[in-house]
Amino acid sequence: MVTESDTESIQVEIIPNRYLTPATTQRLLNEIYGSGGITRIMVHGPNLPRSVPYGPGRGTPIEENRDLLIEVGGQAFELSVKVGRIRLELESEEYLAGLKAACERALPFSFQIKRGKFFHTRPTITDYAKFGKVEDKRILGLIDPKAKRNRLAILSEVQVTVDDKEEC
Amino acid sequence: MAYTPQFYPGSTSVGINRRKHMSGNIEKLRDIPEADVVAIMGHRAPGADYASTHPPLKEMGEPDCPVRQLVAPTAGAAAGDRVRYSQWTDSMYFAPSIPYFRSYWGAINCKGCDPGTLSGRQIIEARERDIEKYTKQQYDSEMTDVALCSMRGCTVHGHSLRLEENGMQFDMLARTEMGKDGNVYAVKDQVGIPLDKKINLGKPMTEAEAKKRTTIFRFDGVPMGGKIGARKFDEAIEMTHHMWEYRSKWGYRPE
Incomplete structure (x- = not known):
């Protein structure tokens, strides 16, 4: 289903007071997923490179950042960011209370939930270069414009398909 | 009456701590072996000879200069050592020393060094055996909390980022880690190359202790x-x- 209007759905941003470990991220995302009403979701945070990007140690593998696997909604993903912010769109405001409760259950520290407009609605040139004409506008704002790959996962109640990864 | 330098004004705990850092009157909290500090710095293997860029000053024959006669060279300068650096990233979440105060400490208390302050990191350059001595002083003293401060030669960001769940400053190269015994271990040198063995840096400060020793003014602190x-x-x-x-x-x- 294509999101037709922003007037019914709401967009929120969850900002935990600490960066999340993969275990906490998994717990939080599953709680959010279980609370229902999610149209789309994006996790955001500083990059975790697989090798030292520059300096005298350039190219040295960083084992700590590899295989950070989490399982959300029965689907395994590999994290490549340190999760510090989660943006999501809910079908309607009635799911907001459930989302807050899910965060309270999953996070052992304080957090903020902000309402606002976090996903753009018109395709940018980068979107056009990556996707061509965008049919399903839900993917707008989910992709890091600088990412070389799509890094997008689509979870559906009917069928689960994964392009690459679940984070942007 | 003897002159007493007045380093920083104010009667807040942060003002007092800033005065302590600038005056060099800092408390020693831990003793990390010199070889471990050298390993974390990563410029030379512990125990290896110092590389030099010029012969020792005594052999060089210095020109007749009144300033050179007045100022005794540091050990590193006298031996002709290379210039090397140590760079620190201190979290804005109440790390004991924030970048400017490491620089003030260096500029006031460390002979022959070149401190540089950037927005979220602080570097001191000096002759190799001098910078090793200065780095050990920083590591051992209350200027450093092993969870909130770390040596980062590259990929330095972390100062203004939120902390990790275990209270450590975020480091995308994972140079330090929290052990199961509650101690912080250095597992890589300052540029991200794995060390031969983990180096125990000791226990981190509690949040209350860090707030007591910090030199950062914050609305949610002092x-x-x-x-x-x-x-x-x-x-x-x-x-x-x-x-x-x-x-x-x-x-x-x-x-």
Whole structure:
């Protein structure tokens, strides 16, 4: 289903007071997923490179950042960011209370939930270069414009398909 | 009466800590072996000879210069060592020493060094055996909390980022880790190359301890104006206003 209007759905941003470990991220995302009403979701945070990007140690593998696997909604993903912010769109405001409760259950520290407009609605040139004409506008704002790959996962109640990864 | 330098104004705990850092009157909290500090710095293998860029000064024959006769060279300069660096990233979440105060400490207390302050990191350059000595002093003293401060030669960001769940400063190269025994271990040198063995840096400060020892003014800690709601601002903010006024009006020429 294509999101037709922003007037019914709401967009929120969850900002935990600490960066999340993969275990906490998994717990939080599953709680959010279980609370229902999610149209789309994006996790955001500083990059975790697989090798030292520059300096005298350039190219040295960083084992700590590899295989950070989490399982959300029965689907395994590999994290490549340190999760510090989660943006999501809910079908309607009635799911907001459930989302807050899910965060309270999953996070052992304080957090903020902000309402606002976090996903753009018109395709940018980068979107056009990556996707061509965008049919399903839900993917707008989910992709890091600088990412070389799509890094997008689509979870559906009917069928689960994964392009690459679940984070942007 | 003997002159006592007045390093920083104010009666807040942060003002007092800033004075301590600048004066060099800092408390020693731990003793990390010199070989471990050298390994974390990563410039030379512990126990290896110092590389040099020129012969020892005694062999070189210096020109007849009154300043050179007045100032004794540091050990590193006398031996002709290379110039090397140590760079620190200190979290803004109440790390004991924030970048400027490492620089003040270096500029006031460390002979023959070149401190540089950037927005979220601080570097000191000096001759190799001198910088090793200065780095060990920083590691061992209250200027450093092993969870909130770390040596980062590259990929330095972490100062203004939120902390990790275990209270460590975020480091995308994972140079330090929290052990199961509650101690922080250095597992890589400052540029991200794995060390031969983990180096135990000791236990991190508690949050209350870090807040007690910090040199950062924060609204949720100790604000620069002193006690909130007080009738008079702390001297630190008055001094800053005073300096800004002079600087703006007269280009810092109080006439």
